[in-house]
Structure formats: structure tokens, C-alpha cells
Amino acid sequence: MSAPRTEKYHVRQSGMMHVREPCRMKMQIRTGIGTAAKAFALRKHSRQCRPNASLEPKSVHLAEVASYVVGDCIDETAVACAWLHDIVEDTDTALAEIQANFGKAVSEVVDVLTDPPEWALKELSGRKKLQSERIRTAPDVARLVKLADQISNIRSVLFDPPTDWEPEKRQVYIRGAASVGRACSGVSSGLDARLERCLRIPLSSGGGPARSPTQRTVPAGESADGV
Numbered sequence: 001m002s003a004p005r006t007e008k009y010h011v012r013q014s015g016m017m018h019v020r021e022p023c024r025m026k027m028q029i030r031t032g033i034g035t036a037a038k039a040f041a042l043r044k045h046s047r048q049c050r051p052n053a054s055l056e057p058k059s060v061h062l063a064e065v066a067s068y069v070v071g072d073c074i075d076e077t078a079v080a081c082a083w084l085h086d087i088v089e090d091t092d093t094a095l096a097e098i099q100a101n102f103g104k105a106v107s108e109v110v111d112v113l114t115d116p117p118e119w120a121l122k123e124l125s126g127r128k129k130l131q132s133e134r135i136r137t138a139p140d141v142a143r144l145v146k147l148a149d150q151i152s153n154i155r156s157v158l159f160d161p162p163t164d165w166e167p168e169k170r171q172v173y174i175r176g177a178a179s180v181g182r183a184c185s186g187v188s189s190g191l192d193a194r195l196e197r198c199l200r201i202p203l204s205s206g207g208g209p210a211r212s213p214t215q216r217t218v219p220a221g222e223s224a225d226g227v
Contacts, residue, residue: 005126007117017180020185033077033079033106034066036080037081037106038062038083040083040087041062042059044093044165045062045087047060050162051162051164053163058090061156062086063098063222064152065145068152068191069145071190072143072188075141077103078145081109082145084102084110085110085146085149087110109142112139112142113142115127119207124172131176132180141198143187144191146185147195151195151198153173154181154197154199157173157174158170158198158203170203174203178195
């Protein structure tokens with residue numbers, strides 16, 4: 001999922017990605033599909049940004065999730081799913097459009113990563129519980145993207161949360177995201193370990209980050225974050 005459903009997006013854009021190791025996912029690779037998905041996602045999300053102090057462009061989160069996935073897998077179909085994981089939930093794009101442009105395999109994963117509209121009526125903790133239950137039995141590629149997404153969102157809530165979120169709501173989100181991420185356990189040992197490291201970072205008692213937002217910047221060859 002994207003960040004919490006209560007989040008609204010505002011204005012801006014950007015993107016990046018790092019390439020790493022061979023992929024063990026059993027999905028058909030379509031050459032160029034990752035690059036095409038990136039361009040499509042950046043266009044669709046181009047005027048969105050997070051309601052945090054830095055007004056972080058939505059594209060930063062997408063690039064960070066994609067870079068986590070690329071760090072584990074260079075299957076372009078998996079990378080395409082990373083770029084497109086929020087496309088139906090946060091834009092006017094329909095699944096049929098995803099299937100027409102990127103094929104059935106990608107659209108099926110995006111569908112799994114999209115919260116049903118009725119979940120928006122649930123409390124934050126209830127939504128995270130539903131996500132956790134759903135992703136636990138999902139295909140590996142969906143679980144990989146979801147795990148990357150939750151790590152990115154947790155880091156954003158830690159370092160640059162929505163400006164109207166009190167510490168209690170931040171804690172509720174992080175606990176829920178941890179549950180969702182752990183439901184994806186086993187799909188990537190590297191991301192499993194990264195999730196646990198994130199969960200050891202203390203949350204400040206006030207409304208600001210526990211550490212400097214500049215610490216969210218990740219060296220080349222690694223990845224970063226977002227909510």
C-alpha cells in the first residue's frame with residue numbers, strides 16, 4: 001500500500017534507481033517494462049507530494065521502493081510492480097489500463113497491492129491488520145514490493161512524518177507496518193534485516209523526527225524511504 005489512507009498528496013516530482021543482483025522470482029521478463037513503468041508512474045504521480053514538513057514528492061517514495069526491489073532482484077517485471085504499486089490507489093488509473101500497458105502479471109500484482117475502497121473506512125490499525133492478512137499468502141513478487149513499501153513508509157514516519165500526526169498515531173502506523181512487513185518474511189533476507197533495523201530506531205516524543213531528516217539519504221548502492 002501507499003502510506004496511510006488519511007494522507008493527502010500535494011505538488012512536485014523526481015526519481016532514481018540502483019541495479020544489483022540476479023532475481024530469483026519466477027516471472028516472465030519483458031525487456032524495458034521497468035523503464036516504461038517508471039515513466040508511466042512518474043507522469044501519473046507528478047503533481048503529488050507528501051503532507052510532511054519537506055513536502056517530499058511522491059516520486060521519491062516510488063524510486064525508493066523500486067531501489068529496494070532492484071537491490072534484491074533485477075527482474076524488470078518486479079521492478080515495474082514497484083514503480084506501479086500505488087498507481088490505482090492514489091491516481092485515477094484503472095487496473096485495466098495497467099494490464100493493457102504492462103500485461104496481466106503486473107496488473108495482478110498491483111491489484112494485490114491496492115487496498116479495496118472499503119478499507120478506507122477502517123481505523124488505521126484495522127487497515128494494517130487486513131493488509132497483513134492479505135499479503136501473507138500473496139505471490140512472492142507482491143510480498144517483496146510490499147515489504148519494500150513498508151520499510152520506506154516506516155522510515156518516513158520516523159524521520160519526516162505528516163505534519164498533523166501526533167507521536168501516538170506514528171507509533172500505531174509503525175506497529176501496523178511492522179506487522180505487514182513481517183507477514184512478508186522470507187521473501188528477502190536482506191529486506192527482513194533492514195525492516196528490523198528500522199524498527200529499532202527510536203521515535204521522538206514530540207512531533208519531529210527522532211533523528212535528522214538528512215539521515216534518510218542513502219549512499220549509492222543502497223536505497224531510501226517515504227510515507
